[in-house]
Amino acid sequence: MAAGPGGAGTGTRRPAGHGCTLKQPPLRRTGTAVTFNGNSSEPFGQAASILRRFAQDLTSPDGCLPFVREPDIVHMGLNRLSSTQWIPRCEQLSHYLHNKLRVRREWGERVYAQLPASLPAQRELVASLAGHLRRDHREYFCAAGDVLRWSRANNALSWPGAAAAISGGEPLWHASQWVADDLCILLPGRHGYELAAASLCAPSYWRLEEKIGRPLDQIHRPVPGFQQKLSPQLARFFDHLLPEYPVWRGNWSVVNSPDLLQRGGNTAECTEPGALFLRVERQSLRRLPETGAVVFTIRVMINPLADLLAVAGAVAALRVAVQGMSPQESRYKSLAPLRPALDAFFLSCEHV
Numbered sequence: 001m002a003a004g005p006g007g008a009g010t011g012t013r014r015p016a017g018h019g020c021t022l023k024q025p026p027l028r029r030t031g032t033a034v035t036f037n038g039n040s041s042e043p044f045g046q047a048a049s050i051l052r053r054f055a056q057d058l059t060s061p062d063g064c065l066p067f068v069r070e071p072d073i074v075h076m077g078l079n080r081l082s083s084t085q086w087i088p089r090c091e092q093l094s095h096y097l098h099n100k101l102r103v104r105r106e107w108g109e110r111v112y113a114q115l116p117a118s119l120p121a122q123r124e125l126v127a128s129l130a131g132h133l134r135r136d137h138r139e140y141f142c143a144a145g146d147v148l149r150w151s152r153a154n155n156a157l158s159w160p161g162a163a164a165a166i167s168g169g170e171p172l173w174h175a176s177q178w179v180a181d182d183l184c185i186l187l188p189g190r191h192g193y194e195l196a197a198a199s200l201c202a203p204s205y206w207r208l209e210e211k212i213g214r215p216l217d218q219i220h221r222p223v224p225g226f227q228q229k230l231s232p233q234l235a236r237f238f239d240h241l242l243p244e245y246p247v248w249r250g251n252w253s254v255v256n257s258p259d260l261l262q263r264g265g266n267t268a269e270c271t272e273p274g275a276l277f278l279r280v281e282r283q284s285l286r287r288l289p290e291t292g293a294v295v296f297t298i299r300v301m302i303n304p305l306a307d308l309l310a311v312a313g314a315v316a317a318l319r320v321a322v323q324g325m326s327p328q329e330s331r332y333k334s335l336a337p338l339r340p341a342l343d344a345f346f347l348s349c350e351h352v
Helices: 045-051 093-110 116-136 162-167 171-176 231-240 305-310 314-323 327-332 336-349
Strands: 112-114 140-143 147-152 155-160 182-189 192-199 247-255 277-287 294-304
Touching: 093 112, 093 155, 112 116, 112 171, 116 140, 116 147, 116 162, 116 171, 116 182, 116 192, 155 162, 162 171, 171 182, 171 192, 192 231, 247 336, 277 305, 294 305, 305 314, 305 336, 314 336, 327 336
Parallel strands: none
Antiparallel strands: 112 192, 140 147, 147 155, 182 192, 182 294, 247 277, 277 294
16 A cells, blocks of 8 residues: 555565564755755744644654665555554644545545445454554553543643443544554455545545555555555465564655645646655554454655755655656656755755
């Protein structure tokens, strides 16, 4: 899977052992201030907060830059994932939660959908996720009355806990509010694994109402080269994914908006390099042991593109990835209208 189930293809390296996480090759990080076109890459005042509501720390050893490892957008490349790191920590959880509540009000079934057959898997996911958060994330804890709480610095959130979510009619929706990630459930069907339920409030150019109930081959049909390169490998991967061996992968794109909700459509041509953003997805796949369902998580992180200047080699790696795309891949990534601004960004970086 890549930009959600509708994105670039996935695959795997079979795990060699348990409890090991493979990270990106180490990058040299720099802590210096960055300028771009004569201006600091740090936006000003409240604008800085808005632009970085969903940003990752690219200078952190855990910073996720998928194109540094693998420039090809249609590739296998799933990595072993320790079960304790299934859901990564998030300092900006309140921003993600606000986005989820807002877009659910505005978009309804276009950002949350479920098939009746998915309810047992939803309930198992709720119990598994609640246990993971309480066990492996010290910022989560269960208070009196089965209330799940999250607290970081001066921020605190609380929700009805696992019992309330399991007894309700939309267990997946309630569980999705506990984390920054979007959550999807895949179940085996007549034509392979199908998207059976999803809380998808941060789609990357795909639409849930067009994918729910569909098998993976149909979901990935728009991906250039998927049928030739990845379809058989993806089917084998899902057949052999074990509960004790979850995996993760990264996906990326360049966009002209810092908004999480990107359902596609015409992207206006962009000529200003400062209006570009790096959109990265940290995805995971994990099989639930009781129902056998596969849980697909998507954490979307968005940074002003100029943030890459703080990471040695990152701009050059992005340029190689962009220039290596076929015209079909470039259109699929919605990069064609952004190429004037992106090429201007690369040119300016040569003098930094």
